[in-house]
Amino acid sequence: MTKNQENVRKPIGWLEAQLGTETYxxxxxxxxxxxxxxxxxxxxxxxxxxxxxxILAPVREGADxxxxxxxxxxxxxxPPGTEWRTRQPPLPFWWKAVTGKDxxxxxxxxxxxxxxxxxxxxxxxxxxxxxxxSITAITALVGVALGTLSAYYGGVVDMVIxxxxxxxxxxxxxxxxxxxxxxxxxxxxxxxxxPMIALMIFGWTGYARLLRSDILSLREREYVLAARxxxxxxxxxxxxxxxxxxxxxxxxxxxxxxxxxxxxxxALSFLGIGAEVGYADWGQLLSFARAWMTQLxxxxxxxMFPGVTLVLFVLSWNLVGDALRxxxxxxxxxxx
Amino acid sequence: MVNYIIRRLLLVPVMLFGVTxxxxxxxxxxSPVERSALYVRDIPKNERALEGIIRxxxxxxxxxxxxxxxxxxxxxxxxGEVKGGILRGDFGYSRTASQPVIDLIKRRFPxxxxxxxxxxxxxxxxxxxxxVIAAVNHNKPADHLARIFGIVGWSFPDFxxxxxxxxxxxxxxxxxxxxxxxxxxxxxxxxxxxxxxxxMVSIDALLNLRLDVFWDAVRHMIxxxxxxxxxWWALTMRVTRSSMLETLRQDYITTARSKGLSERVVVNQHxxxxxxxxxxxxxxxxxxxxxxxxxxxxxxxxxxxxxSAFAAAAVQLDIVTVLAFTLLNGCIMIVANxxxxxxxxxIDPRVxxx
Numbered sequence: 001m002t003k004n005q006e007n008v009r010k011p012i013g014w015l016e017a018q019l020g021t022e023t024y025x026x027x028x029x030x031x032x033x034x035x036x037x038x039x040x041x042x043x044x045x046x047x048x049x050x051x052x053x054x055i056l057a058p059v060r061e062g063a064d065x066x067x068x069x070x071x072x073x074x075x076x077x078x079p080p081g082t083e084w085r086t087r088q089p090p091l092p093f094w095w096k097a098v099t100g101k102d103x104x105x106x107x108x109x110x111x112x113x114x115x116x117x118x119x120x121x122x123x124x125x126x127x128x129x130x131x132x133x134s135i136t137a138i139t140a141l142v143g144v145a146l147g148t149l150s151a152y153y154g155g156v157v158d159m160v161i162x163x164x165x166x167x168x169x170x171x172x173x174x175x176x177x178x179x180x181x182x183x184x185x186x187x188x189x190x191x192x193x194x195p196m197i198a199l200m201i202f203g204w205t206g207y208a209r210l211l212r213s214d215i216l217s218l219r220e221r222e223y224v225l226a227a228r229x230x231x232x233x234x235x236x237x238x239x240x241x242x243x244x245x246x247x248x249x250x251x252x253x254x255x256x257x258x259x260x261x262x263x264x265x266x267a268l269s270f271l272g273i274g275a276e277v278g279y280a281d282w283g284q285l286l287s288f289a290r291a292w293m294t295q296l297x298x299x300x301x302x303x304m305f306p307g308v309t310l311v312l313f314v315l316s317w318n319l320v321g322d323a324l325r326x327x328x329x330x331x332x333x334x335x336x
Numbered sequence: 337m338v339n340y341i342i343r344r345l346l347l348v349p350v351m352l353f354g355v356t357x358x359x360x361x362x363x364x365x366x367s368p369v370e371r372s373a374l375y376v377r378d379i380p381k382n383e384r385a386l387e388g389i390i391r392x393x394x395x396x397x398x399x400x401x402x403x404x405x406x407x408x409x410x411x412x413x414x415x416g417e418v419k420g421g422i423l424r425g426d427f428g429y430s431r432t433a434s435q436p437v438i439d440l441i442k443r444r445f446p447x448x449x450x451x452x453x454x455x456x457x458x459x460x461x462x463x464x465x466x467x468v469i470a471a472v473n474h475n476k477p478a479d480h481l482a483r484i485f486g487i488v489g490w491s492f493p494d495f496x497x498x499x500x501x502x503x504x505x506x507x508x509x510x511x512x513x514x515x516x517x518x519x520x521x522x523x524x525x526x527x528x529x530x531x532x533x534x535x536m537v538s539i540d541a542l543l544n545l546r547l548d549v550f551w552d553a554v555r556h557m558i559x560x561x562x563x564x565x566x567x568w569w570a571l572t573m574r575v576t577r578s579s580m581l582e583t584l585r586q587d588y589i590t591t592a593r594s595k596g597l598s599e600r601v602v603v604n605q606h607x608x609x610x611x612x613x614x615x616x617x618x619x620x621x622x623x624x625x626x627x628x629x630x631x632x633x634x635x636x637x638x639x640x641x642x643x644s645a646f647a648a649a650a651v652q653l654d655i656v657t658v659l660a661f662t663l664l665n666g667c668i669m670i671v672a673n674x675x676x677x678x679x680x681x682x683i684d685p686r687v688x689x690x
Contacts, residue, residue, distance in 0.1 A: 163350065163351075163354065164354070166351065166354075167351060167354035167355055167358060168358075169669075170351060170354075170355055170666045170669040170670055170673070171355075171358075171662065171665060171666055171669065172624045172625075172627035172628040172665055172669070173624070173628055174628035174631055174632070175627060175628060175631055175646060175661065175662060175665055176662065176665075178631070178646070178647070178650045178658070179362065179650065179655075179658050179659060179661075179662045180362065181650075182649075182650040182651075182653050182655060182658055183362055183365045183366070183655055183658075184365075185653060186653060187365065259491060263493040266493060266495075267493060267494075267495055267632055270495050270632075271631070271632070271635060271647050271650070271651060272651040273650055273651055286495065286496065286499065289499050290635075290636075293502055293506070293507070293514060293638070294506070294507055295507055296499065296502055296503035296506070296507035296508075297503055297504075297507040297508040298507070300503060303496065303499045303500065303503060307493075307496040307499065307500065310493060310496060311488075311491055311492055311493070311496060314491040314492075314493070315487070315488060315491035318487055318490060318491045319487065322487060
């Protein structure tokens with residue numbers, strides 16, 4: 001992304017030649033749209049936090065970085081700024097420069113059980129990227145494969161695939177994912193994998209339907225007819241002429257869906273069938289708030305820090321997706 | 337139209353078959369011992385007794401026989417008693433709720449339905465009105481505000497929103513308590529002179545002319561209903577807005593304007609009916625969203641409905657209960673989609689010809 005930003009200042013003709021008109025238009029559209037710029041800046045911040053996690057929140061020697069360190073076992077949450085008392089993780093080198101103190105504190109307080117919220121928020125960024133990107137990649141691949149098959153072969157294949165898709169759509173996403181996750185947990189063991197598989201199995205339907213309908217409408221275009229007339233093979237028409245043109249709406253959908261996968265995964269962790277207790281995951285951190293319903297105004301930091309981070313993360317993907325859609329389909333400019 | 341409805345109805349058994357097969361396949365992930373909860377209340381610890389149960393109810397038989405027994409019930413080869421069978425309304429026993437799953441559903445379903453019904457009102461009315469306002473004021477401040485609400489609202493997870501509501505309006509101010517009803521109101525409901533017509537507290541209270549109980553029920557429902565609704569509010573607004581914008585560009589709208597009709601008439605009578613068509617297709621999605629939403633919302637607000645029972649069962653890996661709820665969800669969705677499709681064909685004649 002930074003590479004493209006540098007490139008923009010160079011002569012336009014050269015860049016356009018390098019990227020090709022389509023991609024150039026895409027990049028220019030994304031960089032001139034204020035909504036997408038906000039989204040991309042946010043997203044870039046999250047990427048930085050994810051990469052710099054070991055610097056921002058250092059890991060205790062030999063500890064699993066995705067396990068939130070705890071400061072004792074007390075049940076009552078401690079407010080932001082409380083000093084570490086027991087088993088303090090290494091002090092980040094910038095801490096003294098910024099605050100002038102030698103003592104590492106709970107920057108965002110602790111949840112009940114003395115789990116450090118700041119550590120969970122920072123390392124949870126990596127979990128969010130890992131979960132969001134892998135679920136999106138797998139569901140998009142499966143959806144694209146099935147949608148293409150369906151549209152390409154038509155007839156019985158199309159009917160069977162579409163009926164199966166409809167059956168999967170008949171289940172509400174979150175309860176269905178919970179069900180499958182609950183079934184897989186005893187088989188695989190508690191952790192990130194069961195809920196991720198569950199989300200993948202119920203998440204592909206949107207792509208299949210979208211791509212199928214896009215391909216069906218593209219198939220009737222003149223340029224496809226022209227290719228067919230000059231004797232281009234069917235597979236080549238499919239992969240060279242139709243798919244590249246049909247794939248853009250799928251990309252938009254993918255960026256919008258990524259946010260909702262992260263939300264649903266966090267919701268599963270929040271309900272207690274996602275990441276195990278103490279794993280660096282935002283939803284898991286938020287689940288600590290459930291024990292303090294009557295005192296949330298006092299222990300606001302349990303929900304505010306992970307909650308706001310989660311909202312901003314999802315928002316950044318949605319903003320980029322929204323802008324991407326505007327750029328890719330100028331007819332929709334400003335209409336949504 | 338009749339033709340279309342018949343063709344659409346013929347799809348229902350196919351869908352039901354698919355849904356039951358999918359659920360049944362998920363059940364196969366359980367061991368025969370765990371699956372015996374489909375037929376007996378207490379799973380014995382004794383190994384020989386277990387084997388007896390597995391044999392009695394055919395849990396070791398070929399898969400298609402098991403599927404048939406799961407649908408219609410299995411006859412105990414010794415006592416001759418028929419147990420289980422989802423078509424008979426017997427979904428087995430819930431380990432977490434210590435009662436037959438069907439009793440759990442009967443008790444909890446009205447509470448969730450009540451929540452969903454109240455949530456639908458703000459979703460539909462508020463979302464549509466906001467969408468129209470935004471479209472009519474295209475690219476003006478009202479429109480920008482609506483767009484921001486649309487995208488931020490869509491990015492806001494419902495459980496975070498719910499927790500914030502609890503923080504502000506319960507822990508902070510004490511205005512709206514969680515739970516379903518206060519203790520004193522619960523005693524009124526349990527008393528013999530109070531008639532439970534629908535099992536939905538707010539509606540029953542009105543029918544019994546107990547405004548104090550009604551107000552108590554509403555106070556408990558305000559936060560869950562808003563949490564359940566705002567997400568779909570944002571979506572309905574976005575769809576109404578973009579569909580309205582599209583419609584306002586059509587030639588027949590220009591014609592209406594050039595005839596000298598007032599903008600109000602043009603928007604409300606010429607554009608709105610057409611612009612609402614895509615909104616109808618959201619109906620199915622909204623039902624899906626509500627079914628997902630009640631799980632979260634009821635858990636966050638400690639509201640005793642179907643969703644919180646489902647979440648509790650899922651956390652404790654009580655799969656028999658979880659799958660019964662999932663089956664129910666699937667059936668609700670099939671019916672909801674059927675209604676939406678027929679409604680859509682009714683307002684848009686082009687659909688019937690496909």
